[in-house]
Amino acid sequence: MTIEVSRLNNGFTVATDRMDHVETAAVGVWVGIGARHETPQLNGVSHMLEHMAFKGTARRSAQEIVNQVESVGGQINAYTSRENTAYYLRVLAVDVGLAVDILADILQNSTFEAEELERERAVILQEIGQCTDTPDDLIFDQFQETAYPDQAIGRSILGTADNVRSLDRAALDGYMRGNYGADRMVLAASGKVDHGKILRLAEDAFGALAASDVPAPEPAAYRGGQHAEQRDLEQLHLVLGFDGLAYQDPDFYTMSVLSSVLGGGMSSRLFQEVRERRGLVYSIYTFNTAYQDGGLFGLYAGTGADQVGELMPVVMEQLFSIGDTVSSEEIDRVKAQLRAGLLMALENTRARAERLGQHLLIFGRPIPVEEIVERIDAVDAAAIGRLANRVFAGVPTLAALGPVGPLDRLAGWTARPNAAE
Amino acid sequence: MTIEVSRLNNGFTVATDRMDHVETAAVGVWVGIGARHETPQLNGVSHMLEHMAFKGTARRSAQEIVNQVESVGGQINAYTSRENTAYYLRVLAVDVGLAVDILADILQNSTFEAEELERERAVILQEIGQCTDTPDDLIFDQFQETAYPDQAIGRSILGTADNVRSLDRAALDGYMRGNYGADRMVLAASGKVDHGKILRLAEDAFGALAASDVPAPEPAAYRGGQHAEQRDLEQLHLVLGFDGLAYQDPDFYTMSVLSSVLGGGMSSRLFQEVRERRGLVYSIYTFNTAYQDGGLFGLYAGTGADQVGELMPVVMEQLFSIGDTVSSEEIDRVKAQLRAGLLMALENTRARAERLGQHLLIFGRPIPVEEIVERIDAVDAAAIGRLANRVFAGVPTLAALGPVGPLDRLAGWTARPNAAE
Numbered sequence: 064m065t066i067e068v069s070r071l072n073n074g075f076t077v078a079t080d081r082m083d084h085v086e087t088a089a090v091g092v093w094v095g096i097g098a099r100h101e102t103p104q105l106n107g108v109s110h111m112l113e114h115m116a117f118k119g120t121a122r123r124s125a126q127e128i129v130n131q132v133e134s135v136g137g138q139i140n141a142y143t144s145r146e147n148t149a150y151y152l153r154v155l156a157v158d159v160g161l162a163v164d165i166l167a168d169i170l171q172n173s174t175f176e177a178e179e180l181e182r183e184r185a186v187i188l189q190e191i192g193q194c195t196d197t198p199d200d201l202i203f204d205q206f207q208e209t210a211y212p213d214q215a216i217g218r219s220i221l222g223t224a225d226n227v228r229s230l231d232r233a234a235l236d237g238y239m240r241g242n243y244g245a246d247r248m249v250l251a252a253s254g255k256v257d258h259g260k261i262l263r264l265a266e267d268a269f270g271a272l273a274a275s276d277v278p279a280p281e282p283a284a285y286r287g288g289q290h291a292e293q294r295d296l297e298q299l300h301l302v303l304g305f306d307g308l309a310y311q312d313p314d315f316y317t318m319s320v321l322s323s324v325l326g327g328g329m330s331s332r333l334f335q336e337v338r339e340r341r342g343l344v345y346s347i348y349t350f351n352t353a354y355q356d357g358g359l360f361g362l363y364a365g366t367g368a369d370q371v372g373e374l375m376p377v378v379m380e381q382l383f384s385i386g387d388t389v390s391s392e393e394i395d396r397v398k399a400q401l402r403a404g405l406l407m408a409l410e411n412t413r414a415r416a417e418r419l420g421q422h423l424l425i426f427g428r429p430i431p432v433e434e435i436v437e438r439i440d441a442v443d444a445a446a447i448g449r450l451a452n453r454v455f456a457g458v459p460t461l462a463a464l465g466p467v468g469p470l471d472r473l474a475g476w477t478a479r480p481n482a483a484e
Numbered sequence: 485m486t487i488e489v490s491r492l493n494n495g496f497t498v499a500t501d502r503m504d505h506v507e508t509a510a511v512g513v514w515v516g517i518g519a520r521h522e523t524p525q526l527n528g529v530s531h532m533l534e535h536m537a538f539k540g541t542a543r544r545s546a547q548e549i550v551n552q553v554e555s556v557g558g559q560i561n562a563y564t565s566r567e568n569t570a571y572y573l574r575v576l577a578v579d580v581g582l583a584v585d586i587l588a589d590i591l592q593n594s595t596f597e598a599e600e601l602e603r604e605r606a607v608i609l610q611e612i613g614q615c616t617d618t619p620d621d622l623i624f625d626q627f628q629e630t631a632y633p634d635q636a637i638g639r640s641i642l643g644t645a646d647n648v649r650s651l652d653r654a655a656l657d658g659y660m661r662g663n664y665g666a667d668r669m670v671l672a673a674s675g676k677v678d679h680g681k682i683l684r685l686a687e688d689a690f691g692a693l694a695a696s697d698v699p700a701p702e703p704a705a706y707r708g709g710q711h712a713e714q715r716d717l718e719q720l721h722l723v724l725g726f727d728g729l730a731y732q733d734p735d736f737y738t739m740s741v742l743s744s745v746l747g748g749g750m751s752s753r754l755f756q757e758v759r760e761r762r763g764l765v766y767s768i769y770t771f772n773t774a775y776q777d778g779g780l781f782g783l784y785a786g787t788g789a790d791q792v793g794e795l796m797p798v799v800m801e802q803l804f805s806i807g808d809t810v811s812s813e814e815i816d817r818v819k820a821q822l823r824a825g826l827l828m829a830l831e832n833t834r835a836r837a838e839r840l841g842q843h844l845l846i847f848g849r850p851i852p853v854e855e856i857v858e859r860i861d862a863v864d865a866a867a868i869g870r871l872a873n874r875v876f877a878g879v880p881t882l883a884a885l886g887p888v889g890p891l892d893r894l895a896g897w898t899a900r901p902n903a904a905e
Contacts, residue, residue, distance in 0.1 A: 084505035085831050087824070117750075125760060129750040134817040136824025139750070155824055185763030185791075192718035193766050193786050196886075198617050295716075297613035329538075329550040329560070339546060342606030345614050365614050370606075396555040403508070403557025403576055410506050410833065465617075 066419065066429045067258040074246030074274050076423050077265045080253035080415045088254030089412040090162040090261075091151025092170060093420030095247040099145045099216040099280045099354075106215070107187075107222015108230055108238050110143040114187060115235055116150065117141070118179040120172035125179060128165060135161065143220050146354055147424060153413060156255035160264055163250070167268030170243060175232045187227045194221060198300045198464050199346075199365060206302035206462035209290040210359055216283045244275020251420035254412035283357035287458035289474065291467045299371050299465035303378065303477065304361025306457045310353045310425050316438040317446045318360065321454075322351040323397040324389055324447070325381065326362050330396060332381050333362065341377065343370045355425070360454055368466035375476040383479060386451030389444050401439050405432050487840065487850045488679040495667030495695050497844050498686045501674035501836045509675030510833040511583040511682075512572025513591060514841030516668040520566045520637040520701045520775075527636070528608075528643010529651055529659050531564040535608060536656055537571065538562070539600040541593035546600060549586060556582065564641050567775055568845060574834060577676035581685055584671070588689030591664060596653045608648045615642060619721045619885050620767075620786060627723035627883035630711040631780055637704045665696020672841035675833035704778035708879035710895065712888045720792050720886035724799065724898065725782025727878045731774045731846050737859040738867045739781065742875075743772040744818040745810055745868070746802065747783050751817060753802050754783065762798065764791045776846070781875055789887035796897040804900060807872030810865050822860050826853050 065081045098109050117139070118125045132139045137154040150169065152162040194200045204219045211217030221227075250265050285306040308318045326333040326349030337347050347364040366374050408414040409432065422429050459477040467473075489499045519530050538560070539546045553560045558575040571591065573583040615621045625640045632638030642648075671686050706727040729739045747754040747770030758768050768785040787795050829835040830853065843850050880898040888894075 087828055087831065126751070126756060130817065133749050133751040133821055134813075136820035136822075136827075153828060155827065182761070182763035186759055186766055189719065189764070189787065189791075190766035192788065193620075195718045196619050196721075196786075199614075297616045298610065300617075328554050330547070330554040335547065338607055339603070342603035343610070345607055345611035365617075366610065367613065370610075392555075396551065399557035400554055401557075406557075406576065407508055407574060410508065410831065412831065 068423065068429060069258070069262050071245065071266060071270055073270065073272055074244070075265065075269045075272060076249040077262050078249060078251045078419050078423055078429065079256050079258040079261050080251070080419050081256055081258070082254050082412065082415070085254050085412060086156055087153060087412060088156050088159050088162070088252055088256050089151060089153050089416040090159055090166065090250070090252040090256075091149055091416055091420060092166050093249045093251060093424050094148045094243055095146065095424045096148055096242045096277070097144050097146045098218060098220040100242065100277065101215050101218070103218070105226070105230070105234065105238065106218045107226040108234060109148055110220050110222060111183070111187060111227065111230055112235055112239055113141045113143045113148050113150070114183050115175050115180065116169040116173050118183060119174050119176055120168045121174060122168055122172060128169065131161065132165060137162065139165070145216055145220065147421070149417075149420065151413070151416065159252065159256060159261065163261065163264040163268055166250070170248075171272060173239065175235045177232065180232060180235075184227055187221065188224060191221050191224055191227070198294070198296055198298070199363065202300045202302050202363070202462050202464045205290050205292065205464065206304060206361065206460060209288050209462055210285055210304060210460040211283060212286055212288070214284060215280060216354065242275055242277050244277065245269065245272040246274040247277065248272075249420045249423040251416045251423065253415035253419060283354055285357060287460040289461045291463040291473055293467045294465055296465040297367075298365040299368055299463060299467065301364045301366070301371070302361055302462045304359050304460045305454050307351060307358030307360035307454065308353060309356050309358055312358075314446065314450050315353065316435070317442045317450045318351055319401060320394060320397050320439065320442045321385070321447050321450055322349045322360060323400060324393050325349050325385060327397060328400055332385065333378065336381060337364065337374060337377055341373065343374045343377075361460070368468060371476075379477060379479065382455050386448040386455070389447050391444060394442065394444060394447070398439055398442070402436055405435060489844065489850060490679070490683050492666065492687060492691055494691065494693055495665070496686065496690045496693060497670040498683050499670060499672045499840050499844055499850065500677045500679040500682050501672070501840050502677055502679070503675050503833065503836070506675050506833060507577055508574060508833060509577050509580050509583070509673055509677050510572060510574050510837040511580060511587070511671070511673040511677075512570055512837055512841060513587050514670045514672060514845050515569045515664055516567065516845045517663045517698070518565050518567045518569055519639060519641045521663065521698065522636050522639070524639070526647070526651070526655065526659065527639045528647040529655060530569055531641050531643060532604070532608060532648065532651055533656055533660055534562045534564045534569050534571070535604050536596050536601065537590040537594050539604060540595050540597055541589045542595060543589055543593060549590065552582065553586060558583065560586070566637055566641065568842070570841065572834070572837065580673065580677060580682065584682065584685040584689055587671070591669075592693060594660065596656045598653065601653060601656075605648055608642065609645060612642050612645055612648070619715070619717055619719070620784065623721045623723050623784070623883050623885045626711050626713065626885065627725060627782065627881060630709050630883055631706055631725060631881040632704060633707055633709070635705060636701060637775065663696055663698050665698065666690065666693040667695040668698065669693075670841045670844040672837045672844065674836035674840060704775055706778060708881040710882045712884045712894055714888045715886055717886040718788075719786040720789055720884060720888065722785045722787070722792070723782055723883045725780050725881045726875050728772060728779030728781035728875065729774060730777050730779055733779075735867065735871050736774065737856070738863045738871045739772055740822060741815060741818050741860065741863045742806070742868050742871055743770045743781060744821060745814050746770050746806060748818060749821055753806065754799065757802060758785065758795060758798055762794065764795045764798075782881070789889060792897075800898060800900065803876050807869040807876070810868050812865060815863065815865060815868070819860055819863070823857055826856060
């Protein structure tokens with residue numbers, strides 16, 4: 064096993080995944096805080112914090128942060144999701160110390176200066192504009208809001224433009240101090256790294272950080288429904304989904320297999336039926352998003368206004384029939400795809416650090432690849448049948464953006480085929 | 485050196501890049517044919533051929549192709565560019581033989597059946613629709629057409645919708661037989677591969693392929709100018725560029741450094757000045773595209789209608805001043821970034837196969853990383869100054885998509901700052 068995990072006295076986790084034959088390392092901090100921890104008034108603060116973490120600390124100006132990283136050929140990046148925020152670097156192996164020092168600095172000593180904050184508001188407003196102009200991004204926000212209406216987990220990660228304009232230094236500082244506790248943070252490093260060295264660096268840099276006292280977010284309450292936005296586009300962009308599974312659900316890996324059989328590759332049912340046999344789309348794929356206490360299964364398709372009437376019944380029929388018709392050949396193929404995908408990801412420092420950080424936040428331990436493979440291998444047609452019947456019996460969520468046409472068509476699109484017969 | 489290159493009697497090139505510590509391989513065929521080899525009547529045929537190569541051969545149906553690949557956990561993909569078309573797989577090491585067999589089959593025995601062709605037309609029309617709906621994709625087509633008007637190299641890779649509707653089996657078959665000659669093809673494999681074994685597989689599978697007799701495409705004649713499309717979007721999407729450098733240009737690596745100093749990372753001049761100091765954009769970056777006989781240097785920015793009046797003079801000032809003001813600190817930082825990027829790419833089977841295939845098509849030999857590093861290290865401020873003066877003295881190309889406003893503003897946007905003073 065190449066993975067080692069340690070915990071500091073304050074609850075901060077340090078994990079490494081050593082790869083002997085590379086010359087670089089990926090080092091990041093995964094924080095168990097994201098958009099679903101926000102009140103409506105603070106919606107967008109997690110993401111704004113992620114931006115402002117790069118805008119200067121007590122020891123480094125914004126420009127010094129990027130100059131120090133890039134002058135050794137490193138790359139620094141970050142993302143915010145509904146449950147997590149991550150900050151990570153890719154560096155040459157000799158620069159791992161710098162990487163840990165910068166992560167510790169931006170996560171504990173950020174100053175959120177007024178002038179920097181004003182400029183970053185403008186940048187984030189441009190980011191919102193870019194998302195709004197990209198139909199196959201925006202549709203996912205509309206889908207999420209429809210699946211989880213009036214809930215933090217349903218709101219946009221970027222936040223509202225009003226919030227982006229008004230959130231102030233005190234809000235950012237308070238949110239970081241209140242939520243970025245040692246017990247909610249995992250430093251994960253993979254590549255040419257030495258656990259003992261990383262542990263010492265982390266003790267020095269994060270050892271004094273206090274724990275947090277973050278209340279559990281409100282439970283995810285899936286509701287579903289329909290949302291349509293008429294827009295003058297070439298394609299009608301659709302996301303259709305159902306209530307899915309939490310990380311801890313015993314059927315979590317069954318859902319992975321089910322999702323891949325339906326829309327995980329070029330041999331999947333939806334790709335074959337909708338694109339290859341009927342030519343109705345260029346893009347169609349499923350997704351399977353898990354949270355601590357819920358999840359979403361769904362699919363994206365981009366089609367023409369004239370094609371949607373053929374597409375939707377075909378898609379629904381694939382979903383509703385899969386439980387009774389999935390074959391052992393399809394299941395075996397998907398298992399081979401998932402196994403090979405795990406092996407291929409093992410060759411990537413960034414993917415290994417990401418998996419390690421995520422697993423420690425979610426499960427409190429690294430999940431060995433062998434264990435994942437074993438659980439995938441245990442999935443059979445009966446389990447898929449039970450899960451499909453459970454998931455697709457639920458209320459669908461449908462978001463549509465583009466030449467939607469008369470809105471009363473939407474309800475018919477998600478009806479069970481032949482339901483009247 | 486881990487790279488080995490062989491040539492078959494018919495001119496077909498076989499190249500491998502062995503990585504001892506991985507369990508997978510990337511295997512592909514890079515073909516020196518792309519959209520710039522097309523007549524106006526055939527515009528889009530290279531890309532349609534790339535799609536149709538997956539739609540069945542004398543030995544395999546379309547579904548058998550993807551099933552055989554995905555049932556061993558492999559991934560198959562392809563892309564078309566202006567000068568090349570590439571087909572590649574990622575597979576476990578034991579499946580390299582299957583990968584070569586499938587590549588050989590789809591590149592020599594495709595049948596282009598009428599029914600499959602009709603369906604694939606519809607898929608490509610959806611792909612065109614998706615591109616049209618994605619402003620930061622579409623703007624690059626508009627930029628290319630404006631830089632190279634009325635030339636094959638300026639036309640869209642996807643082709644016109646009319647061509648996609650009308651190109652027939654004979655056109656596809658003729659284009660493949662006429663252009664996919666052994667002398668224009670490179671099989672490149674990286675990862676856990678054995679050169680002798682790959683060579684034997686390639687001899688069996690590609691040894692009987694004839695050479696082609698492809699006339700050189702019309703020379704790339706950069707012209708430049710302006711193109712604006714008014715569209716109701718949140719952001720004004722801009723691509724600004726200049727006549728750039730061919731692969732063989734002695735200043736090719738000087739251009740890489742110049743491009744990175746201007747817009748290659750978060751410490752770059754444009755990112756710092758336009759985003760970090762002024763908050764005018766979320767995305768701004770430069771690109772540096774080379775062809776056999778020309779190239780394009782350019783930048784993308786997405787901004788607001790109210791911000792463009794501030795953005796454009798700042799951008800132009802950065803371009804026009806870089807030649808006289810670039811510092812040794814900036815140059816050293818960019819060299820470190822480029823060196824580290826080369827090292828990081830060495831860890832990726834796909835990136836190594838891609839580089840190998842491209843180098844053999846373009847230069848007829850693999851360029852060792854050490855040679856690239858040496859040439860990057862040789863770049864100095866004087867070389868950048870000379871190149872910047874040469875490039876930015878040329879006619880600019882500006883494409884704008886979004887809330888453009890009165891079109892007579894555009895000409896002013898690319899004027900030399902303070903030109904009247």
